[in-house]
Amino acid sequence: MLHIYCPHCQQHREEDEFSYSGEAHIQRPSNPEILTDKDWGDYLFFRKNPRGLHHEMWYHAAGCRRYFNATRDTVSYEIMETYPVGTRPQIAPLPTIGDDAT
Amino acid sequence: MSTKKNPYSAFSLLKNALSYHENWQRAWRNPTPKTDYDIIIVGGGGHGLATAYYLATVHGITNVAVLEKGYLGGGNTARNTTIIRSNYLWDEAAQLYELSLKLWEGLTQELNFNVMFSQRGVLNLGHNLQDMRDIERRVNANRLNGIDGEVLSPADIKHIAPLLNVSPDARYPVLGASWQPRGGTARHDAVAWGYARAADALGVDLIQQTEVTGLRRQKGAIVGVETTHGFIGANKVGCVTAGNSGVMAAMAGLKLPIESRPLQALVSEPLRPCLDTVVMSNAVHGYISQSDKGDLVIGAGVDGYNGYGQRGSFHVIEHTLQAICELFPAFSRVRMNRQWGGIVDTCPDACPIISKTSVDGLYFNCGWGTGGFKATPGSGFVFADTLAHGRPHPLAEPFAIDRFYSGALIDEHGAAGVAH
Ligand SMILES: Cc1cc2nc3c(=O)[nH]c(=O)nc-3n(C[C@H](O)[C@H](O)[C@H](O)COP(=O)(O)OP(=O)(O)OC[C@H]3O[C@@H](n4cnc5c(N)ncnc54)[C@H](O)[C@@H]3O)c2cc1C
Ligand SMILES: [Zn+2]
Numbered sequence: 001m002l003h004i005y006c007p008h009c010q011q012h013r014e015e016d017e018f019s020y021s022g023e024a025h026i027q028r029p030s031n032p033e034i035l036t037d038k039d040w041g042d043y044l045f046f047r048k049n050p051r052g053l054h055h056e057m058w059y060h061a062a063g064c065r066r067y068f069n070a071t072r073d074t075v076s077y078e079i080m081e082t083y084p085v086g087t088r089p090q091i092a093p094l095p096t097i098g099d100d101a102t
Numbered sequence: 103m104s105t106k107k108n109p110y111s112a113f114s115l116l117k118n119a120l121s122y123h124e125n126w127q128r129a130w131r132n133p134t135p136k137t138d139y140d141i142i143i144v145g146g147g148g149h150g151l152a153t154a155y156y157l158a159t160v161h162g163i164t165n166v167a168v169l170e171k172g173y174l175g176g177g178n179t180a181r182n183t184t185i186i187r188s189n190y191l192w193d194e195a196a197q198l199y200e201l202s203l204k205l206w207e208g209l210t211q212e213l214n215f216n217v218m219f220s221q222r223g224v225l226n227l228g229h230n231l232q233d234m235r236d237i238e239r240r241v242n243a244n245r246l247n248g249i250d251g252e253v254l255s256p257a258d259i260k261h262i263a264p265l266l267n268v269s270p271d272a273r274y275p276v277l278g279a280s281w282q283p284r285g286g287t288a289r290h291d292a293v294a295w296g297y298a299r300a301a302d303a304l305g306v307d308l309i310q311q312t313e314v315t316g317l318r319r320q321k322g323a324i325v326g327v328e329t330t331h332g333f334i335g336a337n338k339v340g341c342v343t344a345g346n347s348g349v350m351a352a353m354a355g356l357k358l359p360i361e362s363r364p365l366q367a368l369v370s371e372p373l374r375p376c377l378d379t380v381v382m383s384n385a386v387h388g389y390i391s392q393s394d395k396g397d398l399v400i401g402a403g404v405d406g407y408n409g410y411g412q413r414g415s416f417h418v419i420e421h422t423l424q425a426i427c428e429l430f431p432a433f434s435r436v437r438m439n440r441q442w443g444g445i446v447d448t449c450p451d452a453c454p455i456i457s458k459t460s461v462d463g464l465y466f467n468c469g470w471g472t473g474g475f476k477a478t479p480g481s482g483f484v485f486a487d488t489l490a491h492g493r494p495h496p497l498a499e500p501f502a503i504d505r506f507y508s509g510a511l512i513d514e515h516g517a518a519g520v521a522h
Contacts, residue, residue, distance in 0.1 A: 001416055016417050020407040022361070041507035045359035045450050049348030051410045074362075075410045 007082050008064045021057035023047050024069040024085075051075060053092045057085070129295060130302035135309050138335030139167045141489055142327055143342060144314045144350065146170025148179040148290075149467060149474065150342035151297035151308075152482020153489070155213075158304035160483070161490040166306045167336075169329060171313035175294025178344050179475065181412075181444035183367050183389060183401040185380050186476040187224045187285030189244045189251050190517040194500040195453055196247045201497060202480025203284060209479060215296030217288050218394065224285030225259060227383040227429075228278045236516055237280045244282075252281045262379055265432050273428040274386050287380060287391055293478055317353045323462035324354075340465045340489050345410065345445025347468035354461050358468070359506045360447045364405045365472050366414035368441040372396030376432075384516075386425035398436060400426055404446060404472055414443035446471045451511040456485055456498040465489055466503070 002015040029035050029043055048054070054074050059067050071080045071091045080091045118125055141157060143150045146168045157163045170176075186206060188199035205212075206219050228234040237253060244251040256268040259279050268276040302308055316328030317339065326335035341350045345362040373396050382389040387403040402422035405415050419441060427434040449455060449469035454477070456467050467485045470477060484495035494502060505511055 015406075015415065022408075037507045037509075041359075042357075045506045046357040047348075047359065047361055048352075048357065049361050049408060050352070051346070051349050051362075054408060056408070072407075074408050077409060077411055 002077060002079065004058065004070070004079060005082050006060045006063060006066075007068050007084050008066045009060065013060070013063060017060060017062040019059045019061045021059050021067065023049075024055045024057045053080075055089055055092075058082070129299045130308055133307045133309065135167060135169075135307065135312070135329075135331065135334050138326065139307070140165040140336065141338045141340065142166070142334060142336040143168045143340050144327065145177070145342040145344065145346075146174040146294075146298070146308060146310065147177045147342065147344060148175060148294050148297065148478035149344075149470070149481045149485070150340075151175070151294055151301060152478050153340060153342060153467070153485045154306045154308075154482075155297045155301040155304075156483050156486035157490060158301055158306055161486060163490055164305035166301075167334065168301070168306065168308050169312050169314055169327065169334070170308070170310045171330075173310050174298050174308060175291055178444040178446060179290055179294050179478075181367065181442055182290060182475040183391070183399050184287045184290050184475055185224060185285070185382070185389060185391065185401075185473075186219070186288055187282050187380075188249055188476070189224075189226070189240060189280060189282045189285070190514055191240050191243050192512050192514065193247060194497075194512050195514050195517070196244065196249055198480055198484070198497050198501070199477055200247065200249050201483065202477045205479035205483060206288065206476075207284075209293070209296070213296035213300045215292060215299060217292045217296050219286065219288040220394075221284050221286040222379050222391075223262070223281060223283045224380040224382065225254070225262065225279045225281055227259075227276050227381065227385070228280075229274050229276065229383065229385045231277070233385060234277050237278065240517060241280050250282055250284050252283075254279045254281045263377060263381055265376060265430050266381060267429060267431055274383070274425065276429075285380065287393075288475075289394075290475065297482070314350070315353075317350070317461070317464065319354065319461055319464075322460075324464045336463075338463045338465070338489055338492075340467060340485060342467045342485070344468060344470065344474070345447050347447050347466060351459075351466070354459070354464055356459055356461070358455065358466070358503070359450055360455070360469055361408050362410060362445050363407070363448055364409050364412065364414040364443040365446045366402045366405075366419055366441060366443045368400050368402070368419060368438050369393070370398040370400070370433075370436045371439050373398065373436065377430075381429070383425065383429065386422075386429070388422045388425040388429065390426060390430070397439065398433065404448065405443075410445055412443045412445060414441075448472065450506070452514040453512045454481070454501055455503050456481070456488065456494070456501040457503040458488075458492075458494070459503065 487495040
């Protein structure tokens with residue numbers, strides 16, 4: 001059972017209060033009309049799925065019902081940090097992809 | 103190499119004990135890799151070994167290596183609950199799984215190795231009105247595809263699985279089920295070993311303890327693989343690496359529409375025969391059968407998040423066992439012996455990817471997720487054909503990776519249900 005620190009509630013809570021929402025920092029296309037099928041497919045379906053550090057979204061479903069991000073090791077399952085959506089991770093920062101990246 | 107036979111004896115047992123049982127005679131050679139091959143298969147699970155076998159038998163291509171980072175059949179092939187069936191909803195999936203089921207029916211004879219295929223039938227329970235509508239639709243679709251299937255009433259079910267609680271006041275009332283009599287189970291190790299032994303005898307090199315660490319490309323085409331034992335050349339490489347496929351794809355700068363998640367199973371202490379069929383329930387996330395040894399083999403749901411640690415979350419099995427105890431009150435006192443997890447490669451439409459890639463000569467066969475054991479023979483058969491001819495086998499064509507761009511997904515979440 002993971003103990004996950006919700007940055008909104010500022011508490012460690014048990015895993016089954018949360019639900020997982022997949023890879024974080026995927027920008028919703030700002031120009032959907034001109035997107036190709038390839039761009040749509042990549043946005044909707046293709047994922048990094050790394051073995052190791054992963055930036056991912058979690059939802060505090062049975063708590064504050066708000067989303068946040070986490071940096072987690074997908075092998076040891078250690079959660080290195082959790083941080084609000086809209087901010088950048090401290091650990092293994094992502095390459096900058098624009099100021100509005102969440 | 104190690105083909106010379108050492109006779110078994112009390113003395114050899116003692117002798118081999120001194121070397122930690124690592125030097126027993128082998129059912130296949132342990133060859134040193136050549137510098138290059140016509141085709142390299144990455145991943146020595148059931149699917150990779152079946153691919154190598156059909157390359158050799160059907161296509162006469164024997165200059166083939168299977169590279170396995172651990173031991174043969176030690177991945178999900180060793181970790182699954184071995185349920186076999188072909189009652190999928192859509193034509194594309196139904197035909198692929200049915201090809202596989204037909205191959206299972208003759209596999210023991212073909213490989214001259216007992217894969218212990220047991221057609222004990224598979225029940226998929228319905229617990230509410232919507233489950234029953236889905237079951238009726240799926241059974242009708244199956245019958246139109248020539249696949250056996252029936253919709254059963256609670257009374258019929260009670261007859262097949264007397265220990266199942268079908269009373270109307272049960273926590274999860276059983277309103278009916280789909281029944282595929284030709285479905286069943288097989289012995290997980292035996293299918294890997296059977297294909298391995300037969301492929302080896304035809305000249306395929308099975309190379310264990312050799313991890314592929316890189317995919318070498320030149321001008322957009324594959325030229326070979328980097329391994330923990332050096333470079334091995336090949337102009338065709340097929341990756342059959344299940345949960346590790348995303349990592350393989352990244353070696354070629356590609357991404358896949360796959361997320362890797364732990365899926366768990368557990369077995370009980372051995373019991374006298376009490377369940378001679380397979381019972382699955384999508385709604386309550388449990389599936390159960392009894393092995394020939396007598397242990398109850400129980401599969402759980404998939405973990406909620408990506409992970410490569412082969413273990414799985416406790417609350418997931420807790421949930422499954424609660425459901426199993428409700429369905430089979432008599433099992434509530436049974437002690438569990440072992441629990442484990444495998445890393446499954448889940449795809450957004452619950453269907454596999456059998457495909458070329460944008461790198462010439464690089465192919466993937468993955469995305470089987472929670473339900474690829476049943477497909478082992480068919481997957482190997484169509485993938486071997488795809489590799490041999492450099493174009494998709496007709497049954498593999500709908501499963502190309504392009505479907506995530508064209509939108510022609512094959513939504514099998516209903517038939518795939520939970521893990522199975
Ligand atoms: C708990 C559980 C229950 C399941 N129950 C069922 C069921 O009842 N019915 C069903 O049909 N399916 C079931 N499945 C799914 C089924 O097990 C898989 O879909 C199927 O076994 C996949 O076979 P495979 O040969 O593709 O993969 P694997 O057997 O996992 O083989 C892949 C191999 O690739 C190797 N590999 C990976 N990376 C590398 C590398 N870089 N270099 C070299 N080798 C590498 C791995 O070591 C591994 O041996 C279940 C799975 C699990 C985990
Ligand atoms: Zn919260």
